[in-house]
Amino acid sequence: SDLLAKQQEEKKDGKISRPAAAERLHKTPMTLTRWEQAGKIHPIKIGRAIYYSEKEIEAIEAGKK
Numbered sequence: 001s002d003l004l005a006k007q008q009e010e011k012k013d014g015k016i017s018r019p020a021a022a023e024r025l026h027k028t029p030m031t032l033t034r035w036e037q038a039g040k041i042h043p044i045k046i047g048r049a050i051y052y053s054e055k056e057i058e059a060i061e062a063g064k065k
Contacts (some may be wrong), residue, residue: 013042015051025060 022029032052035041041060044051 014054016054016057018043018050018052021052021057024057 016024018032019028021054022032025032029043036043041056042054
């Protein structure tokens with residue numbers, strides 16, 4: 001339930017961690033890194049942590065990206 005609490009916290013401020021995004025998209029974190037390099041998604045870096053915009057993840061889930 002710690003992960004769920006963290007995901008809900010992230011959702012509130014509009015960003016999602018790389019592991020949570022990878023899980024939601026059924027991809028590996030490495031795939032997300034490749035997508036960043038290809039310009040398909042845009043990372044939000046906070047210190048050493050990497051997040052993605054909730055809206056961007058939702059667009060990918062909906063097949064719009």
